[in-house]
Amino acid sequence: MxxxxxxxxxxxxxxxxxxxxxxxxxxxxxxxxRQNLSDSALLDLVQKQTFRYFWDYAHPVSGMARERSNKSFDYGDEVVTTGGTGFGVMAIVVATERGWITREAAVERLLKMIDFLRKADAYHGIFPHWLNGATGKTIPFGRKDDGGDLVETSFLFEGLLTARQYFDRSTPKEEELRNKINWTWKEAEWNWYTQDGRNVLYWHWSPNNGWSMNHEIRGWNECLITYVLSASSPTYAIPASVYHHGWANNFYFRNDRTFFGIKLPLGMDYGGPLFFSHYSFLGLDPHGLKDRYADYWEQNTKHTLINREYCVQNPKGFKGYGANTWGLTASDTYNGYDASSPANDHGTITPTAALSAFPYTPEYSMQALKHFYFQLGNKIWSEYGFTDAFNETQQWYAKSHLAIDQGPIIVMIENYRSGLLWKLFMSCPEVQAGLKKLDFTSPHMK
The missing domain is CATH 1.10.287 (Helix Hairpins)
Known part of the structure; x- marks a missing residue:
């Protein structure tokens, strides 16, 4: 009644x-x-509602993911995001597997995307951070950032290769999709981004500004997947020396210090924003993933526990922080956009931080999810799942959604529940070869 x-x-x-x-x-x-939802039903609801961002709100021409759901920062209606689209592709795989959309509809949407990408601007096969979703032309991310973005492109291929492995039937449409993904993958010149063969990857190159941004990709951060895919390319691969001398050769790579009684193997003090443990590991399965530098399950779990414990102890006394409300990462905030972390904390909690950590801290992530949904839902629950962030000290609650924050919620919850995306991505023979080249070990490797 x-x-x-x-x-x-x-x-x-x-x-x-x-x-x-x-x-x-x-x-x-x-x-x-929905007050009496079971844990499983609540996860279903959150994944399915969040998926609407990538399905209902996708750009109508390209099918790609829009950068964000609002128009702040003068982004306009046409901006689509390369990396966020890769996360959206993985979300489409989840939606297909769970029966929210038909396999045929998923293939049609992915064909629309790959057809668009094959005509869009690319720079030695590497896509820019932003594209115009109607025309395929580059929208500069910054004054000099008007060319290829190697990291965003790696997030895109993380999704496309996962889709290639999932849509494996011998139907004309699925064969077409796999072929077009393979052509695009083989055309990406990862080794070009070593700037004439140096032992490090560079984030950006453009025909207008060349290498002037000069942004070396060194660890530890979200870019492990960039080095793995660069080593995995069947046509333009980097040698292992670029990984060992570039990525792993950095003042901020090793840590081995203890925070809240938890020893952190890699990265900056307190671990940095939590997206470091999400973006590369949407596809890379950290279970048993090791190289000469770290055990990546240990790295990601300890990073998450440190981030949560900081929020529980709440040394700055921000309103709302505690066992039910934790998770610091990059997001919108009350005065713009910021990469929050224990070392850069201004009171803003981002739901994607705790929810995308489900594989590492399932009990704590469920605790946060229930609080976000049942206690804060009137303020942060929307047609596309949770809004981007909130700051109870400032009485600020975002109305926006960002593709790079919504996507990992769907994907990492699924990896926690079934391991689906991990199984698919790690089954790529090229990825296994690339990991072997870099001296990784993993239970997935044959």
Missing amino acids: KQCTTILCLICLLAFGGQAQVKQQAIKADLQI
Whole structure:
């Protein structure tokens, strides 16, 4: 009877109230109806609702993921994101496997994307950070960042190779999709981005500005996947020396110090923002993944535990922080955009931080999820899942969503539940060869 009354109220609002009021009331009704969800049903709901960002809100021409759901920073309507699209491709695989969309619809959408990408601007086969979703032309990310972005492109191929492994049937459409992904993958000149054969990868190159940004990709951060795919390329691979002398040769690579009684193998003090343990590991399975530098399951788990413990101890006394409310990473915040971490904390919690950590800290992540949904849901739950961030000290709650934050929620929850994306990506023969070249070991490697 209570549910019927709620629906009747919504009908009245539709007749007499404004659209924004109706949407907010619908969200409140949804939260009330679902108070008794099981843990599994809550995970289903969060994944499926978040997926709408990549399915319903995708660019109509390209099918690619929009950078964000609002127009702040003068992004406009046409900006699509290369890396966020890679995360969205993996989300489409999840949606297909779980039956939210048909396999045929998924293939059609992915063909739209890859057809668009094959005509879009690329720089030695490497895509820019942003594209115009209608024309395929580069939208500069900065004054000199108007060419290839190697890291964003690695996130894109992380998704495309996963899709190639999943859509493996001998139908004309799936064969076409695999062929076009393979052509695009083989055309990417990863080794060009060593700037004439130096022992390090460079993030950017453009025909207008050349190497002037001069941004070396050194660890530890979110870019492990960039080196793995660069070593895995069947046509333009880097030698192992670039990984060992470039990525691993950095003042901030080794740590081995202890924070809150937890020893951190790699990275900056306190581990940095949590997306370091998410983006590369949407596809790379950290279980048993080791090289001469670290055990990556240990690295990611300890990074997450340090981040959470900092929020529990809450040394700066921010409102809301605690066992139920934790997770510092890059996101929108009350005064712009920032990469939050224990070393750079201004009171902003980002749901993707704790939710994308489900594989590492399932009990703690579920604790945060229940709080976000059941206690804060009226303020941060939306048609595309959780909004980007909130700061209770400032009484600020984002209205925005970002592709790079929404995607890992879907993918990492799925990896926690079934390991689906890990199994697919790690089954790529090129990836296994690249990992072997870099002296990694993994249970997935044959």
